[in-house]
């Protein structure tokens with residue numbers, strides 16, 4: 423068997439252009455999806471303290487932000503709505519004149535097909551209790567009512583498709599959500615609208631900054647009854663399998679960085695389009711350390727995004743999308 427000194431792996435690292443030829447993973451701006459937060463009002467661009475460079479935007483400012491991002495080469499956006507009114511059932515999520523439908527129509531009017539508009543589909547930003555649907559006490563403790571939430575979630579998705587969403591992304595980790603949404607979209611004439619399911623979404627501390635951004639923290643309890651236990655891997659495969667059977671077109675693993683093993687397993691097992699969500703806490707850690715001068719932000723952000731792609735992600739939702747688009751130019 424040939425071995426050292428005949429075999430020298432360093433030979434392929436010596437010349438920078440050879441390193442380019444043998445590089446296995448290339449990150450590009452087409453892989454990135456930028457999450458955006460839209461709120462009522464006019465002329466509002468309110469920076470999210472724990473997510474520097476990211477803002478809560480009124481519809482007019484959102485339109486500008488999408489335009490600036492398109493100029494950087496970013497084509498795909500995920501919209502989160504922060505409504506003016508919250509109640510027990512999250513009724514403003516179903517309002518055809520709600521904040522997300524308004525945003526969809528305004529961005530579409532300005533940029534037509536140039537922008538790919540995805541919508542996060544969940545009730546946690548719309549309910550006064552901050553849970554991802556309606557509640558029940560039927561099980562003896564106040565809990566998310568899975569089955570009663572499904573038709574509401576399906577209605578939210580149809581409303582967003584009607585307002586112009588190109589793809590819907592349910593994030594509530596409800597059992598049967600993909601099937602319910604697929605049936606409703608098909609019945610309403612939206613059989614061409616894909617579903618990107620947050621299939622393996624963990625109950626994670628990494629969502630901390632997001633809950634300030636979207637004003638959506640649970641007012642009591644936690645999400646451990648619907649989001650996954652960080653200790654579990656096989657369960658993620660089961661979740662993905664069920665979502666695919668129900669008609670999911672793209673499956674997501676979230677968060678990304680502490681779950682690269684899950685990304686890899688999902689990609690290897692199912693060979694379907696996989697998205698990874700590089701979440702708010704992952705972003706905030708890098709920004710904070712960079713602000714202290716402790717790390718090289720650009721180098722670390724690109725290394726993280728590349729590692730997520732290498733692990734198996736076809737696309738990455740990331741608050742670094744704008745920075746990365748500049749760095750990758």
Ligand code: PBG
Pocket residue numbers: 542543544545546547593594628629630631632633645700701702703
């Ligand atoms: C729920 C939702 C959350 C995120 C995306 N969709 C929050 C949660 O489940 O608590 C987190 C995103 C992030 O942390 O960047 N609508």
